[in-house]
Amino acid sequence: MKTSEKRAHERFEISQIVEIKVISEEFIQAEGVDISIGGMKAKTTAEIAPLTKLFLMLNVPCHKKVYSIRTEGYVVYSKKVKNITHFGINFVDMDDEDKKIIRDYLKEVNK
Numbered sequence: 001m002k003t004s005e006k007r008a009h010e011r012f013e014i015s016q017i018v019e020i021k022v023i024s025e026e027f028i029q030a031e032g033v034d035i036s037i038g039g040m041k042a043k044t045t046a047e048i049a050p051l052t053k054l055f056l057m058l059n060v061p062c063h064k065k066v067y068s069i070r071t072e073g074y075v076v077y078s079k080k081v082k083n084i085t086h087f088g089i090n091f092v093d094m095d096d097e098d099k100k101i102i103r104d105y106l107k108e109v110n111k
Contacts, residue, residue, distance in 0.1 A: 008036075012109055013033065015031065015032070037106070038090065044084070046085060050078050052074065054074060055072055072093050073089040075088065
């Protein structure tokens with residue numbers, strides 16, 4: 001992690017399809033770009049505005065299994081480049097077991 005960054009948690013690159021439900025609307029497909037305990041960066045062809053509340057489902061490969069993580073979050077930034085929207089998500093209300101799975105996953109990929 002760069003020392004000039006203001007992130008609370010170190011990020012690790014991923015390439016994974018993430019299902020995201022904009023609260024009260026339809027699911028959209030997005031690709032996870034990086035992830036930390038506190039949130040993730042993703043990209044999609046859909047438009048998503050900052051402060052949009054989300055419900056996320058992602059699969060995390062860890063301990064030779066794949067765990068399904070479900071959590072809520074909100075968009076902290078959104079930037080459209082050509083036809084792709086890049087956006088940051090802050091996780092909220094993630095249970096401790098799911099946090100542990102992500103923490104263990106990050107340890108595995110950072111070996």
